[in-house]
Amino acid sequence: NWVRFGRESRFALDEQRAAVTQTIPGHHRLKAGSEDAGTAVDLVEALGSEIDSFPFGAATESFGPTVDDSVRIVHSKPTGEEFALGRGTVTDRTVSKQRITVTRELSSSGRYDAIGTRREPGDTATTRFAEGRWWYPTVYRGESGTPKGTYVNIATPVEVFPTEIRYMDLYIDVIKRPDGTVNIVDQDELGAAIDAGHVPEVVADRATGVAQKVADVLRS
Template identity: 55%
Template sequence: MTVSVRGIYATALTELLAEVGVTNASAPIRERFDRDFSTGPAAAHVSTTSDRQGVGVTGDPDTVGSVVERLREVGADTFRYRDRAPRGAVFEGRVEETRSGGAVVDLGETDGYLPFEESQEYVEEGDTVRVQVVAPKPPWVSRRPRLSTDIRAFGDAATLVRGRDALVADTPNGAPELARTTEILPPDVPADWAVAWEDAAADLSMDALGDALAAAVEAAESLEGALGGGVDVDDVPARIAAPDATTWVWFGGDARRALDDVRRNVTETIAGHHRIKAGSSAASTAVDFAEALGSLPDEFPFAAVSEQFGPAAGDRVAIEHGKPDGRLITLGRGDVTDCDRDAARITVEREMTAGGTYDALDVERQAGDVAVTRFQEGRWWYPTVYRGEDGTRRGTYINVNTPLELFPSSVRYVDLHLDVVKHADGTVEQVDADELQECVEDGLVTEDVAETATDVADRIENAFS
């Protein structure tokens, strides 16, 4: 059981997953660790999500489960989400609608997006189409998983593509010799399948290439067997095969600090290393430069990070309100009216639109209302004061959440449902405690996190009463 690891969390996760076994380590990882790494097919792959907020773990279901359980122990605000459309899963789907560039396909428990360029046939609304998930998406992004009508047996170094005449379908840039090498490798590629060599293949030995191809051939033969039968039209949409599992792991502020500690056991690591890198690609590059220079601060340098990358007074930030089930709701964007860098705190002001009521305050939302919110890095709660156009306080809403992270263009956290409200008449009450308990019962929130949230809400209620 081995895994490959890539992305901004690679050093910490390579150390954390040492007992699982890390293979095909990148050059920087090999230089950083005083140990030997194996090469060859990995049972699972860990890669940083495109927004740098967490990782995706894909591969053999048992290995994925073991890796995810280890990652979940990292910090209190580590959340995991099993993907209902994992990479490599094959569905008999139904086209829900077509758009200018592709079609939305109903897969049953979820849906996906089939770009027309990935479809071998013309599709229109109501059609049944066999598709495979080629690029799953974490639940906190708005995009659907990308589909294709091409069928692949995925591997880390070698992928087999069904329905091709040639022996080799693709090779990495700079490694055309792999096409010739394929002809002398011992595994026989099944008829009607072709090899697409991945980037990881470029650095492998002949033995490792043979092992990678053998693993891909085995996966293709297994997949071919699963695809043999048809699906009754009344059963569409239906999942036909799911050789791999995909689980998404979201890291919060506490988890990123814990990963800093793990990384520090391996190499010099600035306080807030993963927190800064998660903020933006420019900030990520700056972290590498600072660590190369040495003389690192002992505490997270919020003031310096905010000054160089934001947020700062005059900026606009989105309030990214995560939910325990993985969904992400943007509560809107607001203007940063004040940034106290010493306190790691910003004040955000939003002008509200008329219509509806303020949640739990039972006060109508009117034109001209203003919401003033204070966010402080690392805090398990934040207050929002709603005022009318004439300045009258209409109520205060205190959200209880995982530790806040103030990124350059957004404030990020996972909402824990439990909140405290203070009405205009001074009455203070807790709300939605039952929803938090339901999340615990559903396995979305741990008992420890729920206990912390309850303690935070109790202290806030006492302070405001």
């Protein structure tokens, strides 16, 4: 058996720890990022510094990632599977939104999952990852900038670590085709995961609600 701690689990542990000792918001989240970050957390807490929210700006400025850094996108499944979607370059960091933008150049041919448009070498995938958000969008474009569609992955809250992005995929997703058509996809995969006991119904309900809100925004 295994237990994977995600962002919300780490923050719940922070609350338990804070009941008995000085604990900054994101204590366990930061320590999971790197040894250097863990040392910095220990120092800040030992000095009794007051921090009232997760220090995304300070963490990414000190330990990464920031613009021009390379990061790996780690895609986990509730079944325990884990694989990398590849590496990309950070092309923007917006501290006020606790968000980074990652751009990848694609080299394979085929068709984009669910969207159906052709994938060609030289296409780009631009993804925005916001710390703590239950979804992230990827916009696909051709080499000349031609839109090829948007794929919004619904997942457990995103974690932006110094060298990688982590989350757990919740199966259900939202797509927007170049013609403006918006659809929620893979509901059957989420249903199967519920039946198999891999995704609790409360989490599935949250994922479905997030997918509906994202679809509504994309249609507006």
